[in-house]
Amino acid sequence: MPVIRLNPQRLLQLVDPSMTLEELGDLLFRLKCEVEPLETGEIEVEVNADRPDMLVSEGIARAAKGLLGKEKGIPSYRVVDTDYVLVVEKAPTRPYIALAVAYGVNVDEEYLTELVQFQEKLHTTVGRKRRKIAIGLHDLDKTPGKTIVYREAPLDTMFTPLHVGRRMSIREALKETPQGREYGSISLSPSGHPAIFAGSELISLPPVINSDITRLEPGTKNLLIDVTGTDLETVLATMDIIASNLAERGATIGRVRVEGLEEASYTPVLRTEKMVLDTDFASRWLGFRVTPSEAAEHLERMRLGARVLDEARVEAVIPPYRIDVLHPVDLVEDIAISIGYDRIEPKPLELRTRSKPLPRWRLADAARDLMVGMGFQEVLTFMLANPSDLERMRLAEDQILLENPITAELGGLRRLLLQQLLRLAAENQHVDMPLKVFEVGDVVAPDPGEETGARTEFHVAALVMSPRTGYEEVQAYLYALLRNLGVGFRIMEAEHPTFMEGRVARVVFEGGEGFVGEIHPEVLENFGIKYPAAGFEVDITGLASGAAPVARR
């Protein structure tokens, strides 16, 4: 979830100067935010991902004042038409753009920092790290000309990138600037790169970097904002959020005429939308009665527009800064938030169903009791495993492998419990002997017959490491385990590369099978184990199966 740093004094000033910081924290908690004071005197606010409108103090203040009852409904912002024109030409790798003008923003040092943070947080959240949308902020008064052209530009086009201090080609900017190296490949095409021109000057290279000539500074009065991207809806919605939050600061929003875009003739659109809420639905969903007038009141406190239609319906107006309302259920949430989650009475549990435990835990617990009774320590190892451990066990079995492991040692899923137990034994050669460990748990095997390409098996495995252990010892434990589980089994000579020849047997029973034996010295060497070890591993999937509500895969 995005986290922003704010000056608490500025935020308090916007919300209610008489409030304490603690009261503000409680209020924001009710608005999905978590507030953490920092040593610097700033506060860190964690904002939920569905509310990008709250990534800047003005947006938080708008919501907070609603919940406090100081302001209600959708604010009326000043919007004017301008003589700026946006000409959209072809930029196939990043086809959409919106522009807005904001008069009277009056940027000071503090606001500049917050505005840049707002821009960056929008990039990482709705912008999907600038791939989906990116934002450019310009000093309107430094912008050369009122006709803004968006098109793909050849890579030898020259401009002065922000904070670079000299003119260079687009090609060079993509290679030489940190932003170029990080974002340069997103919208690059074989024939060029999308660019925004004002007059004959390139003022922005979205989504990479702006030109230095329109740079914002403390003292900048009026802004030109561009939003570009691959998804028109998101471009327009993001522009609406930015424009609304500038207007919340007191700016006058200037609309720009758009040429060459079918879907919009001017931007920002500042779109509002109507949605009807059935209050019976809301009451059922929440578990208590909400009347239409109560619903309307709550929605207005959440800074939506609302009007009672009849005794069971409210018409809500979704403001331009709210992109999270997809369905009437989202209005229900706003009602619940306005009421306060702490004021909703939890309904007591009624016993209406009879539980059905998974039968395999009964088996697992019985097996665990027996193993513990024989002096074994239960261990709990990772499902993630080192894929080369199977090779160390002299096995060539297929296994589940990850595309993006965090380390090679955790590059796949365990195929056997013994691979984890051997690794554990290798790490515990300093403890008092004998080492006797066991685990009951799942392993995963590739299986093209399953829809997920894998099947889960339920295993029990044990390992003994000591200077004197051997086949007989673990065979005795296995016999004791199976006999005490009431499992009739057959044991037969077998070959298994992990174990010593002539000291390994296969055990077979209804609902499972496995191996028991003395670990091969080469395997011990491969794991760096300096003591003899012996163990068994038995697949008890069949033994454990029973009626479960979902089929095991």
Added chain:
Amino acid sequence: MELSLSENEYRVLKALRAGEKLSLGELEERTGLDRQTLMAIAELLKDKGIIRVKRRVVYRCRPTEEGRKALGEGLPEEKLFRLLRELGGSAEIRRLVEELGRNTFSIGVGWLKKLGAAKVGGGRVALTVKEWRAPHRSLLEECVRGASVEEGSSGEKAFRELASRNLAELVEEKEFWIEVIADPGEVLAKARVEASRLTPEMLADGTWRSYVFKRYNVTAEPPRVYPGKKHFYVEFINMVRRVLYEMGFTEAEGPYVEMEFWNFDVLFQAQDHPAREIHDTFWLRQPRKGRLDEHSDIVERVRRIHETGGETGSRGWGYRWNPDIARRLILRTQTTAVSARVLAGSREVPLRVFTIGKVFRPDVIDAKHLPEFYQFDGIVMEEDMSFARLLGIIREFFERLGIPEVRFKPGYFPFTEPSVEGYIYIEGRGWVEVFGAGMFRPEVLASLGVEHPVGAWGMGLDRIAMDIMGLDDIRKLYTRRVDYLRETPVRW
């Protein structure tokens, strides 16, 4: 003063008779005790004035290879004696050298002369006795039996002759002799025997009464015993299970390797949602894609709902849904995937199901993060399921777990609305965020074909376990250090 004897002293005394002298070797045979023990006991008995211990040096005789050969073939003097007898008692030296070789003849005639069994004269050797036995044969035979002789005795001289002939070697050994100076029978009659342990035999014949049992240092540190123990975290999970069983929940399970479809798409998480990126989800290299053909109804509903909202009254996400992304195989990032699979096959209300299982996220390992951890999901589907009812069930769960204070905060999850983040109060830790919950969105219900409202929650069990058990490092839950597990007391 009463004399007290240890068990071993008793055993040795029983084997001795008054006035006898015997070697340690003999005593070994009589008592079955080893040399080391016997030497220690002999010292003790000496201190009690029962025996005298004498040490002396003896030479043990061992035949050489040549000696063993001579025993079989005969010594040179024996060969010469036999030949002379065959030839009638005397013969020419020339003839004898021819038959025996110069070497054997010279040695043989030397010894026969020396021992007075033959005389030499006129180029001939003649026997002076009719019957004769070579004394060195008897000595050699004693050697083979491992005989030993005392230093400075006449025996030593004889054996040294053998050694000089290279028929045997002498090995120096220190030997202990015991002389019994008191009457063991009398000593035993007066003494009390000290026993270190009570034996079944003592009980059987009642002789335990005649023993003094040795006093132990009962406060000494005993050897360490490591009982087999269940893993504390598995036990914690079982406790959570029991709480859920008591609340009427049935347990479900699902696959670790999962299609993005069940992990994300069905849960109304857009295909470009950040959680679906490489930094937040483990993708599989082998195998890569799953099959959705058995779920074509759900797949079609999911596509429409993502793209336009379908008939749900939702706006949807407004993009082109790609079934190939949905088929991509991952390690499940949330057990909500299991809940979704359960709901896809359940129509009957009331339904209360939970699942506990490992989920996976590509987090680097530190005190707070692991790439895999246990998650615990619950779903409740009832005709009158509601947000207030969901909050009540969650509160009840924590109360039964021993945590009475729960706090709800509005939150955001793509698949629930309203969504709630939950905090519990832990003494000494304060409020800790431990779960997410909410009512499944109508888009999710419609995708799954479910007709009744569903409340759901998901929580990381590791965090709760750490808080309740007072652990400060998540890695301790999965430690591979056996000494840590051995030393951690059992929770009860």
